[in-house]
Amino acid sequence: MAGRAGRRGLDKVGTVILCCFGDQPPPQVTLKNLLTGTSTKLESQFRLTFNMILNLLRVEDMSVEGMIKRSFSEFATQRALTNEDYPKLLSRGIKGLAKLEKRWEQEADARIGAEDIGEYFSTSSELIGQNREILSQLLSAAGGAAGGALVPGRILLVTSAKKQGYVRTPAMVVKSPDATAIASKGKTPGTSSTRLQSAVCIVLMPESYIPPQNDGADAKSKIQSLNYIGSSKHRYYAIHEVGIGDIVLVSSTKQKIDSKALFKDDIKGKQSRSGGKLDPFARATAVGSRQLDDDPFAGMMARGKNKKGSAASSSSNTVSSEQSQIDEVVLKLIDAEQLERNSSFGIMDLRDCTKGTHQGNDVFKFRSACDRVEDLVLIMRSFQSHTHPSLERHYAAVERKETLRATVSTLRHSLSNESLALFPDFLQRKALLRTLGYVDQSDTVCVKGRVACEVNTCEELIVTEMVFEGVLNDLEPAEIVAALSALIFQEKTGDFEPDAELPESLVDCWKKMNTIATNLGTMQRDHGLHIDPQEYCENSLKFGLVHVVYEWALGVPFSSICELTLVQEGSIVRTITRLDELCREVRNCARVLGNPTLYRKMEAASVAIKRDIVFASSLYVS
Numbered sequence: 001m002a003g004r005a006g007r008r009g010l011d012k013v014g015t016v017i018l019c020c021f022g023d024q025p026p027p028q029v030t031l032k033n034l035l036t037g038t039s040t041k042l043e044s045q046f047r048l049t050f051n052m053i054l055n056l057l058r059v060e061d062m063s064v065e066g067m068i069k070r071s072f073s074e075f076a077t078q079r080a081l082t083n084e085d086y087p088k089l090l091s092r093g094i095k096g097l098a099k100l101e102k103r104w105e106q107e108a109d110a111r112i113g114a115e116d117i118g119e120y121f122s123t124s125s126e127l128i129g130q131n132r133e134i135l136s137q138l139l140s141a142a143g144g145a146a147g148g149a150l151v152p153g154r155i156l157l158v159t160s161a162k163k164q165g166y167v168r169t170p171a172m173v174v175k176s177p178d179a180t181a182i183a184s185k186g187k188t189p190g191t192s193s194t195r196l197q198s199a200v201c202i203v204l205m206p207e208s209y210i211p212p213q214n215d216g217a218d219a220k221s222k223i224q225s226l227n228y229i230g231s232s233k234h235r236y237y238a239i240h241e242v243g244i245g246d247i248v249l250v251s252s253t254k255q256k257i258d259s260k261a262l263f264k265d266d267i268k269g270k271q272s273r274s275g276g277k278l279d280p281f282a283r284a285t286a287v288g289s290r291q292l293d294d295d296p297f298a299g300m301m302a303r304g305k306n307k308k309g310s311a312a313s314s315s316s317n318t319v320s321s322e323q324s325q326i327d328e329v330v331l332k333l334i335d336a337e338q339l340e341r342n343s344s345f346g347i348m349d350l351r352d353c354t355k356g357t358h359q360g361n362d363v364f365k366f367r368s369a370c371d372r373v374e375d376l377v378l379i380m381r382s383f384q385s386h387t388h389p390s391l392e393r394h395y396a397a398v399e400r401k402e403t404l405r406a407t408v409s410t411l412r413h414s415l416s417n418e419s420l421a422l423f424p425d426f427l428q429r430k431a432l433l434r435t436l437g438y439v440d441q442s443d444t445v446c447v448k449g450r451v452a453c454e455v456n457t458c459e460e461l462i463v464t465e466m467v468f469e470g471v472l473n474d475l476e477p478a479e480i481v482a483a484l485s486a487l488i489f490q491e492k493t494g495d496f497e498p499d500a501e502l503p504e505s506l507v508d509c510w511k512k513m514n515t516i517a518t519n520l521g522t523m524q525r526d527h528g529l530h531i532d533p534q535e536y537c538e539n540s541l542k543f544g545l546v547h548v549v550y551e552w553a554l555g556v557p558f559s560s561i562c563e564l565t566l567v568q569e570g571s572i573v574r575t576i577t578r579l580d581e582l583c584r585e586v587r588n589c590a591r592v593l594g595n596p597t598l599y600r601k602m603e604a605a606s607v608a609i610k611r612d613i614v615f616a617s618s619l620y621v622s
Helices: 028-036 050-058 064-069 072-083 086-106 117-142 179-183 267-278 307-341 350-354 360-381 391-415 423-436 447-452 460-468 477-488 504-526 533-540 546-553 558-564 569-593 596-609
Strands: 154-160 166-175 198-204 229-232 235-243 247-254
Touching: 050 064, 050 423, 050 447, 050 460, 064 072, 064 423, 086 391, 117 247, 117 350, 117 360, 117 391, 154 198, 154 235, 154 307, 166 235, 166 307, 166 391, 198 307, 229 307, 235 307, 247 307, 247 360, 350 360, 423 504, 447 460, 447 569, 460 504, 460 569, 477 504, 477 546, 477 569, 477 596, 504 533, 504 546, 546 558, 546 569, 546 596, 558 569, 569 596
Parallel strands: none
Antiparallel strands: 154 166, 154 247, 166 198, 198 235, 229 235
16 A cells, blocks of 8 residues: 555545455455555665765765765664754763763872772773673573583672672672573563573672661562572671673682572562463462362371471571571682682683583684683782772772763764764775875865766766776777777676677777776775675676677667667667767766867767667657
8 A cells, every 4th residue: 555545634534445356355364464564664775976975075065974964874863863862961971971080080099009990990891791702602502500600609700889889709609590591582572681691699798888778668688589688707698690791700619509598589479470460370280289178187287296396496497507508608708708819719711611512613712712811810810909998989980980981982973973874885985085096185086086076877986997097098989889888788698708890999998997897896895895896897897788889889770780689679779878978978077187089089979879769759758
């Protein structure tokens, strides 16, 4: 369907009448798709050409960047920038960054012993980024435990200064990432990859940590559940979800633990809250299980046993066992913290986690990333800030400042010309024009560029190089139009073989044109454009009508030249008609260059082909 029902702004209701031609109407699926189907997505066909770039560089009213911004390809991006009010956000970000910089300079005296905190933050950020890439690859290849790197009992060093307030603090994994969820994350809607690539850990909080004062009504976290904060051995610990983007390093230390005792995953509560509506069998009982009401001995108790006493004793034993395990874990984390302060905490070789997995071509990249992690750990431990008692406070200040700086940089990039999709293509094409001598270093169009501006019908670079190399100077007018027809004709007619009836000078011109096109294709590829030289030459030059146009320029009737080729008559007429326009453009090139001989030859060539039925007035127009 096309158009609209009703008049815009006048009719509130429009009527659509579907005419059914035949005995049976179209199927219901077809009608539904016709009425409610999505429309075809409009895609911009705007492309930068050398002629466009040169013409825009010659004028002052419009720039190439402005032309790209006004194109349909950038319409959605520019509208989004306007709606989001990015300029105001950038202004606010710059002011906020200036305040943070000023405060940072004022607090310089408070950072005695941590003067290298900026470099420490950069090294830590790079180390965290490298570990994120490595662990992400391990999770995809080896499953939820990442080949043993995130197995329960493994001790990590984690950093979450902005969200949780700790830096390079030890943490023990109590639950690995869900391997099933990671494998199906592309199929599970509404689940973020960050959430899937997270392990539940017991994190040792810093010594300066002060727990929040929550009332009984506000304390939502149950004991040993997610986000629970407890104390043991005069230190606080927390149970947090630690993403792979928070892991500083994976240690070689691993302890055998009872994950169910240390972390009570509230799966049943989540299912009862969210699964009651989604799962119709959430409250159903498994087949073969007996209800309490169906058991005649449910309320009876064995003789000689005290029910209340046994329950109380088992509960106290369970609590004491769990507490002892927590104490043991916290002591292990305290020892790990002390070892890291002495720079003697062992690092796990993550290369061992890839045994039995297929890495393919990424094996060298993975191993180089592991080598880089080892180097970054040594660099990180060499900074004074690594063992500073106020590391968390200084690290959080640097993170806040650098995060805002990155946001400001992103906003500036979004508002600059560099964010344009075609901007890299423009820079590559402009660099090629400088190399060929079409523009100078100040982007001023030279003589070569002014000549190329005259060509709009075909590949302007090939025509310009032909004019400057004098390829057409020694040819006759009929030979010139025959050679130029290769730039106009678009249909494929197989490989061109020079005819014996063609003059030798025209065959030599064919070879020179191929060489020019191949060289230009090679130079475009060397400047970063995605162009294959051979393919560029074949698409730009098609010599299927060289003999036909040559005979036409010599005065042969149209009926005779049609017998020389299998190309349709309409294609022949269209090629010769456009060839006349190209002759006028090459004549203007000769005028700009100051070549009167070529100028007169192009006038004679235009006269030679402009005759008979090819240029007869159209019955539909005149």
